Amino acid sequence: MKWNTETYQHIIIDYVTPWGVNLIFALAILFIGKWLARKVVNTAKHLMTKSKLDGVLITFLGSILNAMLMVVVVIAALDRLGVDTNSVLAIFAAAGLAVGLALKDSLSNLAAGVMLVVFKPFKIGDFIEAAGISGVVDMIGIFNTVMRTGDNREITVPNAHIYGGVITNFSARKTRRIDLVIGIGYDDNIQSAKKILADIAANDSRILKEPVVAITVSDLGESSIDLAFRPWVNATDYWAVRSDLLEMIKLQFDEANISIPYPQRDIHLFQLAG
Numbered sequence: 001m002k003w004n005t006e007t008y009q010h011i012i013i014d015y016v017t018p019w020g021v022n023l024i025f026a027l028a029i030l031f032i033g034k035w036l037a038r039k040v041v042n043t044a045k046h047l048m049t050k051s052k053l054d055g056v057l058i059t060f061l062g063s064i065l066n067a068m069l070m071v072v073v074v075i076a077a078l079d080r081l082g083v084d085t086n087s088v089l090a091i092f093a094a095a096g097l098a099v100g101l102a103l104k105d106s107l108s109n110l111a112a113g114v115m116l117v118v119f120k121p122f123k124i125g126d127f128i129e130a131a132g133i134s135g136v137v138d139m140i141g142i143f144n145t146v147m148r149t150g151d152n153r154e155i156t157v158p159n160a161h162i163y164g165g166v167i168t169n170f171s172a173r174k175t176r177r178i179d180l181v182i183g184i185g186y187d188d189n190i191q192s193a194k195k196i197l198a199d200i201a202a203n204d205s206r207i208l209k210e211p212v213v214a215i216t217v218s219d220l221g222e223s224s225i226d227l228a229f230r231p232w233v234n235a236t237d238y239w240a241v242r243s244d245l246l247e248m249i250k251l252q253f254d255e256a257n258i259s260i261p262y263p264q265r266d267i268h269l270f271q272l273a274g
Contacts, residue, residue: 026077033073041066053118060114060142106143112159113142126171131161175208176235178242182249183224185259190217190225196252197229204248206241207231224261 041062048058117140122128126137128147133155135147144156170176184193194215201213211232218228229249233241253260 022081026080029077029080030073033076034070037066037069037073040069108160109143109158112163113140113144115163116140116145116159117142121167122169122172126169128170129168131157131165133157170238171235174235175232176238177211177230177232178238178245180229180242180245180249181218182227182229183221183260184227184253185261186225188225188258190227192256193227193253193258196256196258197227197249200245200248200252201229201231204231204241204244206233206237208233223263 044065045058045062048061116122122130122137124137124140127135128137130145133147133149135149135153135155137145138148138154139146141159144158145162147155147157149155182193182197184190197215198213201207201215207213208231213232214228214230216228217225219226229245231241231245250260
């Protein structure tokens with residue numbers, strides 16, 4: 001074939017010009033789509049901020065939304081260029097499946113982290129028991145939660161272990177009830193013991209007046225009469241008051257000659273004749 005002017009014109013009109021136009025439109029789709037995606041993400045972040053969602057979650061969801069929108073924009077630009085987008089989608093799907101299988105545990109921790117941030121079963125600074133760990137929450141991340149134990153150990157717990165089990169939040173309520181079971185001997189006076197417990201509660205300003213302190217006989221045990229002593233305190237005072245109450249009860253029972261028996265057995269020996 002001779003390369004003359006008509007041949008060049010034919011190539012330009014039939015191939016170069018359409019491809020160039022498609023390239024310009026594809027670039028326009030890419031840049032305009034990127035601008036629109038940024039606007040949509042910023043609007044979504046603003047709405048989530050007004051909804052008082054956690055800042056970490058807002059940033060994470062914004063990144064996910066931006067990535068999804070950019071995938072749509074890129075596919076639209078490739079389609080304008082004449083690329084078979086079905087093949088591209090199939091590649092994305094296969095890659096997503098492979099990544100999902102490889103990061104199964106990480107994705108479960110991610111999903112659990114999102115649920116923890118959204119539903120807020122606890123917050124930073126709360127004392128909780130979860131995944132077999134008791135401690136103060138120092139940080140709630142997308143994948144892990146960092147807790148500080150009473151002896152100042154830092155423990156990082158995967159979010160899936162926390163959200164998939166029972167969560168006990170000791171800081172969720174302002175007040176807590178101290179449940180003590182105090183045993184006295186069968187020879188001791190029940191009313192005297194109950195009065196001592198009532199006086200101890202009345203003399204401790206940290207014990208709340210409402211709800212009223214409950215002092216009842218809870219059980220007639222094998223070795224003792226068990227008294228249930230149940231005062232209410234502010235959650236922040238729980239451990240200090242509990243410790244002080246135990247010490248005060250022992251001291252005042254000793255002064256009143258009221259025993260706190262320990263488990264015991266009576267052994268009877270019989271001598272058989274002959």
